Amino acid sequence: MIGKISRDFFEENIINRIGAVRKEVVMPPKNGVDVGIVKIGNKFMAVTTDPLYIDTSFGFEKAAWFALHILLSDLYTSGIPAEYMSIDLNLPLKITDNEFKEIWDVINSECIKYNIEVVTGHTARYANTEFPMVGGVTLMGIGDQYITTQNAGVGDKIIMTKSCGLEASIILANTFPEYVRKNIGKEYFNSIIDKFYSMTCVNEEQLAIKYGIVNKVTSMHDATEGGLLNSIYEIGSASENGLIVDYDKIIIDSDIEKLCSLFHIDPLRSISEGTLLITVKNECADEFISILNKSGIHxxxxxxxxxxxxxxxxxxxxxTELILPEKDQFWDAVGDGIKRGLK
Incomplete structure (x- = not known):
């Protein structure tokens, strides 16, 4: 299986073998939860880890921005901003000093922007390493309170931002630009490429934190592996609740829908970094939608x-039909495109 391991593999091989159990770990690894939470005195430390994903089809500057925002988007779902970073860079031999500088300049500037300090790390070039997976990053932050998908409660409204299929469409357009431009047209192609910097959830997560977590915003979850529907399933599963979503209310941009159709993938079942799912107390939903819209977030x-x-x-x-977890359709589309020699 390409991409993240399955829920079954995780539960059979990992979840019951996570080392010593410590009482201060109040949120251990769990399907559908983006962060771990450790209680330190009267505070809570949120922690998340992901690969450092440098997709060179974006160019090194954009790739580094995206790599960091994947991590930021996860950590901010806790309602706790990032403060500290540990970074491991296992770089391919072919990377030049100037290319590395492009990557690191962006990481440094984004860390300054979000008030994050790199506290430890490892940097080296190694044989048999290759883009895009060139290391790993752990982000941490400390706050007075936190939320995870476990906290979604009965009666909460479910809000989504932007469009489903966002990340899948942008990566496919950048990976196979000639094919996409030829088959959906220059206007649609350019519209998708222009969405690049929407592949982050940090803006809406910051608005949610400012609006009020726990009593107003009860959970946040970014729609990554498996797309929107897998993420919906994970909210229900993690919170041990049922839920209902209305297909007609789900946001699908027309250009994204057109591209997904070209690659025969379902935008609701394809990776979508930048799409955030937010559960909000019923009486707060309309007000928070207004806040998001006024900030330019659909x-x-x-x-x-x-x-x-x-x-x-x-x-x-x-x-109505059950939502069940399924594998992400994006990975097969990329593999098929490479196999077909698309450019």
Whole structure:
């Protein structure tokens, strides 16, 4: 299987073998939760780790920005801003000093922007390493309170931002630009390319933190591996609740829909960094939608958290059906494109 391991593999091989159990770890690894939480005195430390993903089709500057924002988007779902970074760079032999400088200049400037200090790390060139996976990053932050997908509660409204299929469409357009431009047209192609810097959830997460976590915003989850529907499933599963989403209210940009159709993938089942799912107390939902929209972030209420007995479902064309976890369709599209020699 390409991409993240399956839920079953995680639960069978990892979740029950995570070393010593420590009482201060209040949020250990769990499917559908983006962070770990450690209680330190009266404070809580949020921690997240991901590969350093440098996709050279973006160019080194954009690739470094995106690599860091994948991490930032995860950590901010806790309601705790990032403060500290540990970074491991296992670079390919072919990377030049100037290319490394491009990457590091962006990481440094973004860390200054978000008030993050690099506290430790490792940097080296090694044989048999290759882009895009060239290391790993851990981000940490400390706060007075936190949220995870476990905190979504019955009656909460589910808000999504931007569009599903966002990351998949942008990566495919950058990886196979000639094919995409030829088959969907220059206007649609340029529209997708121009969405690059929307592949972050930090702006809306900062608004959520300012608006109020716990009592107003109850959880946040970015729609990455498996896309929007997998992330919806993870919210229901992690919080041990049911939920219902309305297909007609899900945001799908027309250009993204067109590109996903070209590669025969479902935008609801394809990786979508930059798309944030937010559960909000019912009485706060309309107000928070207004805050997001006034800040230039397209958002919509797409569903509601229900009692667990209702199951995790989507309403479409007057019918409801269960949402089940499925593998991300993006990876097969990339593999098929490479196999076909698309440019």
């Amino acid at each position: 958002a919509a209420i797409i569903g509601e958290i229900l009692e667990q007995s209702h199951g995790i479902k989507i309403k479409k064309a007057g019918n």
